[in-house]
Amino acid sequence: MHDNPTVRTGRPHLLVIATGMRLFREYLLRSIASQYRIHMFLHAEPTWETDYIAGWTVLESTLDADAMTVAARKLDSTDPIDGVLCWDEARILQTAHVAAALGLPGGDPEMVNRCRDKHLTRQALSAAGVPQPQSILVDTVDDALIAAEKVGYPIILKPRALAASLGVIKVNDAEELAANWAFAHDTTVPEAPHYDVKVLVEEFADGYEISIDSAVFEGAVQPFCLARKELGYFPYAEEVGHFVSATDPLWQDEQLIKVLHDTHAALGFTDGVTHTEIMMTGDGPKVIEVNARIGGDLIPYLGLRANGIDPGLAAAAVACGHAPAMTPDRSLCGGVRFFYVDTDDTVLTSIRFVEEDLPAATDLLVPLMKAGDTTSPPPKGTLWGRIAYATAVADSVEECRAALDHAQAALRWNEEVTA
Numbered sequence: 001m002h003d004n005p006t007v008r009t010g011r012p013h014l015l016v017i018a019t020g021m022r023l024f025r026e027y028l029l030r031s032i033a034s035q036y037r038i039h040m041f042l043h044a045e046p047t048w049e050t051d052y053i054a055g056w057t058v059l060e061s062t063l064d065a066d067a068m069t070v071a072a073r074k075l076d077s078t079d080p081i082d083g084v085l086c087w088d089e090a091r092i093l094q095t096a097h098v099a100a101a102l103g104l105p106g107g108d109p110e111m112v113n114r115c116r117d118k119h120l121t122r123q124a125l126s127a128a129g130v131p132q133p134q135s136i137l138v139d140t141v142d143d144a145l146i147a148a149e150k151v152g153y154p155i156i157l158k159p160r161a162l163a164a165s166l167g168v169i170k171v172n173d174a175e176e177l178a179a180n181w182a183f184a185h186d187t188t189v190p191e192a193p194h195y196d197v198k199v200l201v202e203e204f205a206d207g208y209e210i211s212i213d214s215a216v217f218e219g220a221v222q223p224f225c226l227a228r229k230e231l232g233y234f235p236y237a238e239e240v241g242h243f244v245s246a247t248d249p250l251w252q253d254e255q256l257i258k259v260l261h262d263t264h265a266a267l268g269f270t271d272g273v274t275h276t277e278i279m280m281t282g283d284g285p286k287v288i289e290v291n292a293r294i295g296g297d298l299i300p301y302l303g304l305r306a307n308g309i310d311p312g313l314a315a316a317a318v319a320c321g322h323a324p325a326m327t328p329d330r331s332l333c334g335g336v337r338f339f340y341v342d343t344d345d346t347v348l349t350s351i352r353f354v355e356e357d358l359p360a361a362t363d364l365l366v367p368l369m370k371a372g373d374t375t376s377p378p379p380k381g382t383l384w385g386r387i388a389y390a391t392a393v394a395d396s397v398e399e400c401r402a403a404l405d406h407a408q409a410a411l412r413w414n415e416e417v418t419a
Helices: 022-033 065-078 089-102 109-116 118-128 141-151 174-186 254-267 299-307 311-319 397-410
Strands: 013-017 037-042 055-058 083-085 135-138 155-159 169-171 199-203 207-217 220-232 238-245 272-281 284-291 333-339 351-353 362-367 388-394 411-413
Touching: 013 022, 013 065, 013 089, 022 037, 022 299, 022 311, 037 065, 065 089, 083 089, 083 311, 089 109, 109 118, 109 254, 109 284, 118 135, 118 199, 118 254, 118 284, 135 141, 141 155, 141 174, 141 199, 155 174, 169 174, 174 199, 207 254, 207 299, 207 311, 220 254, 220 299, 220 311, 238 299, 238 397, 254 272, 254 284, 272 311, 299 311, 299 333, 299 388, 333 397, 351 362, 351 388, 362 397, 388 397, 397 411
Parallel strands: 013 037, 013 083, 037 055
Antiparallel strands: 135 199, 155 169, 155 199, 207 220, 207 272, 220 238, 238 333, 272 284, 333 388, 351 411, 362 388
């Protein structure tokens, strides 16, 4: 354990479990550190995080809820902890156990697990009559074929335990289902939970997909970021980008907002931050899934740039049992786009952005890989096949899209260099 000597002040003491990738999550720590004293649990000595944290504890694993609870109680006995926060999908359930042991907000593992386990989500929403696609949990490809006949093609095959659309695929008939069963059944990520029965056969909900990040304080659901998702590499559901507008007309959609509130009530979600994915169909909004954490893919960052509501401070506030600050101070749009190579098993010899003559709306230009890395586009590459991303901020989505087009044209990899 490493603790910097500190005098207890008015700044709340927040325990943050793990960090995620710096290129996707540093903005959250930067904001939180401005108003909170952060102690972090990690599985290795911190590096870049030391700019933002007051202390840290290195544990053998941040997936072990019991070990983290022991360490948290020890820390709390000398420097009382006001809240516990995590935005890593693989660790949110363990974080709930730690918060429960300390009697802090978000300390309801069953509440979090109803979001973590997509089958439990479906059961809770179904019992409350919340609109969602029909869903059947299956164990084998034969079970899936029977379920698909009940649901009706086309259907979606979806892993029970993953996020970010990993392993999700649309199939149009029995032949395609059999051919793609392994993709849904076997796709996994490091540290994902294991279920004996782990695939959902779901009704295909036709429409466009959005996500809403919300801060939930004592049962009151306060949405602060609404994003429209860009998908690619069909029939796979790779998330290739997102757009956020502070003035999106969907903010005024009463049916959508009702579904959002009804979803949280059905899940019994009372304290924390959620990322809810919803398909806007011709029959109205249908819930796709709910994550008991702040959204990924820089979506909350786009919200911050678009409306000024700080997602990190909102998440920290509700974790400490405080009402979040939710007043926007601007009205802009933000967008992010992810980039991929063209062919499987591409070895990168170089990667860079040519930054000359880019429009003013260009925001971040970030390579995610380096020379020597090998990567592939979806479906082989999926989330980890991304080689770079760019963000844009402007007065309109159209301006953001144009800036991202320029950024894409400015990305170079494996370029030939001539003398």
